[in-house]
Amino acid sequence: MASKQFMVSRRGFLKLGVGAAATATAGGLLKARPAGAQGGLKPGFESKFTVCDMCFNKCSAIARVGDGVVRKLDPNPKFLKSRGMLCAKGNAGLHQLYDPNRLKYPLLRVGERGQGQFRRISWSEALDLAAAKMGAIAKEYTRCGMLFMAGADMQSTFVHRFAEAFGSYNVISHESNCLLSNNRAFLDTFGEVPIPDVLNSKYILMAGANRFESLVTPDSIDLMTTLREHGCKLVVLDPRYTKTAALANEYHAIRPGTDLALMLALMHVLINEGLYDKQFVAEKTYGLEQLRTHVQSYSPEWAAGQTDIPAEAIRRMARELAAAAPAAMVYPGRRSSDYANSTQIRRGFAMVNALLGNWDRPGGLTAARVVGLKGGIPLEAPFYEDNPPERVDSGQARLMFEEEGSFKLTRDAALKGEPYPIKGFFAYHVNPMQTGANRRKTIAMLNQMDFVMVMDVAMTDTAWMADLVLPSQTYLERLDPASAQQGSSACACVVQRDPVAPAMFEAQPVFFVVQELAKRLELGEHFDFTVEEFRAAQLADLPDAPQALAEDGVYYNPSRLYGVYEGKIYKTKSHKIELFNQRYAEAGLDPMPVYTAPAQPPAGQFRLVVGRNALITQSSSTSNALLLQMQPDNDLWIHPDSAARLGVKAGQRVAVTSPAGQQVLTARVTHETRPDTVYMHTGFGVMSRELAAYGRGGCIAAVLVDAVDEISGNMAMHETFVQVAAA
Amino acid sequence: MAVKLGMVIDAASCIDCKGCQAACKVANQVPDGHWRNWIKRGDEEKAALDRQGLRFQPGNCMQCDKPTCVAACPTGATYKEAKDGVVRIDRELCIGCGQCLAACPYQARYRHPQLRVADKCDFCAERRAAGLQPACVDTCPTKARVFGDLNDPDSPAGRLLRGKASVQVVNQQSNTDPNLYYLGDPGPADWPVQAKMPTPWQFWKSLGGPALEALVGLTGLGVIAMYGRQLILGDHDQPPEHASGHPEGGDHDQHA
Numbered sequence: 013m014a015s016k017q018f019m020v021s022r023r024g025f026l027k028l029g030v031g032a033a034a035t036a037t038a039g040g041l042l043k044a045r046p047a048g049a050q051g052g053l054k055p056g057f058e059s060k061f062t063v064c065d066m067c068f069n070k071c072s073a074i075a076r077v078g079d080g081v082v083r084k085l086d087p088n089p090k091f092l093k094s095r096g097m098l099c100a101k102g103n104a105g106l107h108q109l110y111d112p113n114r115l116k117y118p119l120l121r122v123g124e125r126g127q128g129q130f131r132r133i134s135w136s137e138a139l140d141l142a143a144a145k146m147g148a149i150a151k152e153y154t155r156c157g158m159l160f161m162a163g164a165d166m167q168s169t170f171v172h173r174f175a176e177a178f179g180s181y182n183v184i185s186h187e188s189n190c191l192l193s194n195n196r197a198f199l200d201t202f203g204e205v206p207i208p209d210v211l212n213s214k215y216i217l218m219a220g221a222n223r224f225e226s227l228v229t230p231d232s233i234d235l236m237t238t239l240r241e242h243g244c245k246l247v248v249l250d251p252r253y254t255k256t257a258a259l260a261n262e263y264h265a266i267r268p269g270t271d272l273a274l275m276l277a278l279m280h281v282l283i284n285e286g287l288y289d290k291q292f293v294a295e296k297t298y299g300l301e302q303l304r305t306h307v308q309s310y311s312p313e314w315a316a317g318q319t320d321i322p323a324e325a326i327r328r329m330a331r332e333l334a335a336a337a338p339a340a341m342v343y344p345g346r347r348s349s350d351y352a353n354s355t356q357i358r359r360g361f362a363m364v365n366a367l368l369g370n371w372d373r374p375g376g377l378t379a380a381r382v383v384g385l386k387g388g389i390p391l392e393a394p395f396y397e398d399n400p401p402e403r404v405d406s407g408q409a410r411l412m413f414e415e416e417g418s419f420k421l422t423r424d425a426a427l428k429g430e431p432y433p434i435k436g437f438f439a440y441h442v443n444p445m446q447t448g449a450n451r452r453k454t455i456a457m458l459n460q461m462d463f464v465m466v467m468d469v470a471m472t473d474t475a476w477m478a479d480l481v482l483p484s485q486t487y488l489e490r491l492d493p494a495s496a497q498q499g500s501s502a503c504a505c506v507v508q509r510d511p512v513a514p515a516m517f518e519a520q521p522v523f524f525v526v527q528e529l530a531k532r533l534e535l536g537e538h539f540d541f542t543v544e545e546f547r548a549a550q551l552a553d554l555p556d557a558p559q560a561l562a563e564d565g566v567y568y569n570p571s572r573l574y575g576v577y578e579g580k581i582y583k584t585k586s587h588k589i590e591l592f593n594q595r596y597a598e599a600g601l602d603p604m605p606v607y608t609a610p611a612q613p614p615a616g617q618f619r620l621v622v623g624r625n626a627l628i629t630q631s632s633s634t635s636n637a638l639l640l641q642m643q644p645d646n647d648l649w650i651h652p653d654s655a656a657r658l659g660v661k662a663g664q665r666v667a668v669t670s671p672a673g674q675q676v677l678t679a680r681v682t683h684e685t686r687p688d689t690v691y692m693h694t695g696f697g698v699m700s701r702e703l704a705a706y707g708r709g710g711c712i713a714a715v716l717v718d719a720v721d722e723i724s725g726n727m728a729m730h731e732t733f734v735q736v737a738a739a
Numbered sequence: 740m741a742v743k744l745g746m747v748i749d750a751a752s753c754i755d756c757k758g759c760q761a762a763c764k765v766a767n768q769v770p771d772g773h774w775r776n777w778i779k780r781g782d783e784e785k786a787a788l789d790r791q792g793l794r795f796q797p798g799n800c801m802q803c804d805k806p807t808c809v810a811a812c813p814t815g816a817t818y819k820e821a822k823d824g825v826v827r828i829d830r831e832l833c834i835g836c837g838q839c840l841a842a843c844p845y846q847a848r849y850r851h852p853q854l855r856v857a858d859k860c861d862f863c864a865e866r867r868a869a870g871l872q873p874a875c876v877d878t879c880p881t882k883a884r885v886f887g888d889l890n891d892p893d894s895p896a897g898r899l900l901r902g903k904a905s906v907q908v909v910n911q912q913s914n915t916d917p918n919l920y921y922l923g924d925p926g927p928a929d930w931p932v933q934a935k936m937p938t939p940w941q942f943w944k945s946l947g948g949p950a951l952e953a954l955v956g957l958t959g960l961g962v963i964a965m966y967g968r969q970l971i972l973g974d975h976d977q978p979p980e981h982a983s984g985h986p987e988g989g990d991h992d993q994h995a
Binding site for chain 1: 749751752754755756757758760761762764765766767768771772783784786787788790792793795865866868869871874877878879880881882
């Protein structure tokens with residue numbers, strides 16, 4: 013693509029050259045050449061702290077502002093959680109602010125849903141309409157008939173607050189399409205979700221995570237530091253040869269869906285060879301004897317047949333992990349929306365760490381540190397007695413997080429209209445049309461709604477399906493609440509976001525929207541404050557924070573990092589770290605993970621796995637003018653042997669078909685994936701013609717099937733088998 | 740000793756995240772489809788087959804001590820800054836002839852489509868003037884790029900050069916003595932091409948020397964001649980692919 017652009021510019025250059033030569037001779041030498049186009053930073057620019065919003069990490073950054081225009085975003089060198097870096101996406105942030113395609117005004121749908129025909133309306137018309145529609149839904153279907161969904165944004169707290177004041181329990185986040193099963197597993201083992209101390213680790217086994225491409229701070233940076241400077245060994249297990257795999261000391265192309273077999277075999281070796289931390293296990297864990305019996309059949313030889321990793325390598329990994337413990341870890345990872353037993357798979361990860369005592373000590377998993385940020389201004393939500401007793405997705409998953417819900421199960425309930433109808437949808441800064449597996453079902457869910465309202469920076473695919481589209485300010489224009497961050501050995505800290513550039517067009521923060529809706533729905537008393545006042549309430553216990561935030565862009569709480577659990581009980585039923593989970597046993601779940609071999613793709617089909625690189629935050633980054641130059645589309649990674657069997661050549665268009673749907677994209681024939689597995693990046697194949705990525709690549713949500721983790725209700729995307737054929 | 744700005748790069752620390760490329764694009768307003776810096780990578784297919792690992796190699800203009808681009812420039816627009824050794828382009832003097840593009844063994848230059856001048860990394864001269872690090876160095880997550888005065892053993896870059904084995908990546912036929920040093924194994928090293936010097940100008944310059952260069956720079960005479968040359972020679976004057984800078988921005992182009 014770049015070379016094509018160049019052809020054009022070269023011809024343009026020659027044409028311009030003639031004109032410029034004429035100008036030069038007539039106007040006197042070369043002074044006619046435009047000189048002003050150079051250079052972002054003119055003397056006298058201002059430096060202002062901001063907090064990046066190009067992904068969930070919320071890195072503190074410095075905006076270089078000249079003449080009211082953001083010229084450059086730089087890392088904040090004092091921000092330890094990011095180790096003073098700003099990634100490609102962070103640098104591209106100003107293209108979100110100055111995106112010519114961004115939403116500028118409230119838009120009302122005029123054509124059919126999903127046809128993309130809208131007309132501009134005023135804010136007052138938009139808010140009056142939204143309030144009327146929501147009021148009507150509440151009257152006809154109860155207040156729980158409104159579904160709210162808000163992404164990982166610093167103002168999402170106001171959407172949650174509004175939902176609670178309005179009276180709907182049906183609030184979901186993006187997380188049930190992402191990491192909830194992982195959180196569930198670690199919570200049900202350690203009593204909390206740990207933060208890995210990557211920097212001080214000497215041995216890291218990384219499965220189901222791609223830390224050098226899917227950047228998480230400080231883990232991604234600390235991983236390289238500990239590899240280069242502390243002699244840490246990194247072992248990567250992934251069906252795909254990722255950049256993390258390429259930079260690892262050891263890599264195995266594990267058969268997808270078999271990570272639990274490996275974890276059980278590691279525990280088999282650790283217990284049978286007596287390599288586990290005996291004192292730690294005796295003092296701090298519950299259920300060793302049950303586990304000892306449980307893992308006897310899970311030998312490395314058995315696991316080798318499941319995972320395609322040699323038994324000898326598995327045995328060696330167990331010994332190496334034990335030798336490095338407690339400064340070692342099975343890395344907990346982040347996104348775990350992969351398999352229908354993903355909670356149990358991640359329980360396996362957690363239990364290996366527990367056996368080795370990789371907990372609450374340097375180089376292992378650490379407990380959350382005290383930050384001291386408060387919840388803001390408390391809400392006394394009204395009680396609505398006509399409401400149904402539970403969330404619409406209640407009782408479907410065995411141990412769902414009530415405060416997070418499940419996108420998959422909520423969508424199923426809405427489609428059935430049971431246990432009660434869901435007829436209104438308000439989405440803020442979240443795009444389930446792209447991130448929720450089985451797009452057809454999401455479309456069907458939205459189509460059965462009476463009212464769909466979406467607020468975002470750009471016309472996302474979800475906004476494309478809406479009746480009312482509201483333009484959000486970008487993070488660079490907004491005043492946001494403070495946010496607490498956990499960074500293990502890097503820090504426990506607070507950041508906050510102040511505007512660094514004047515708001516453009518008619519864009520508003522979502523706080524404005526919920527405040528105005530609240531006024532119209534007689535809920536105004538619950539939003540009778542400013543964001544500044546909310547923030548002050550958050551910071552009430554941290555008197556030093558405002559000055560630190562003003563001077564450094566970050567406030568650190570020098571709270572305890574290691575030994576947090578010394579003399580304390582664990583927040584589990586046994587008050588210990590649970591190898592054997594009693595609550596699971598009571599709920600009829602396997603108290604220790606039982607391995608079931610994953611179904612294998614039918615002959616001629618492949619398992620589809622998805623992921624991303626450092627240029628992609630799902631669909632929110634793929635239309636960015638700068639990132640698009642580096643990541644212009646996605647393609648289908650397919651192994652050369654598989655491609656040859658199908659007669660598919662590199663660069664050829666292929667149709668990828670599953671029971672959920674079909675997408676057509678370009679084949680990338682590569683040894684970087686297994687013969688039984690094909691791979692796609694997230695974020696492309698958009699429906700919205702208002703996005704720069706329109707017409708590029710394929711959409712994961714349109715081909716992924718929507719299996720579910722039975723414990724957490726997390727989406728299970730890698731249970732998808734696809735056919736691939738030349739298009 | 741005079742200041743000699745350079746970069747010491749630990750290729751083994753590079754995760755190929757493209758942070759440096761994005762930062763550079765914004766800081767220097769590099770036009771769409773062009774790049775002032777890059778991350779080269781080894782043979783990923785081979786690496787995936789052998790499971791031997793892969794190295795990523797960040798780079799940019801090497802601010803050479805023997806810059807072939809300076810020698811190739813007919814107008815003196817490309818010059819080596821006396822105070823710090825950075826190779827700069829005077830946009831007022833550059834006539835956009837493209838000789839320097841072919842003369843650079845590292846394909847570090849591109850022709851700016853709007854400004855019609857050669858453009859390349861200058862270690863972020865504007866940022867340095869404002870007391871900031873070059874954008875790529877500042878933003879790099881793993882600090883694989885280290886910048887400083889190579890003649891100062893206590894500068895961040897100088898400290899790294901001291902006592903550690905480092906190499907330059909050059910083309911043996913056109914060793915320009917670059918000021919980018921790689922610690923240990925730099926990864927792919929066979930990519931620099933032989934500098935393509937503009938023979939007619941070499942000949943004229945050998946006759947006229949600096950006097951001719953000055954004449955060309957100060958009058959419009961040579962300029963018209965050069966534009967004529969562009970029109971006549973057309974594409975032959977252009978290095979074919981690399982004139983667009985380094986298109987291997989993202990994963991896509993590599994795989995296509």
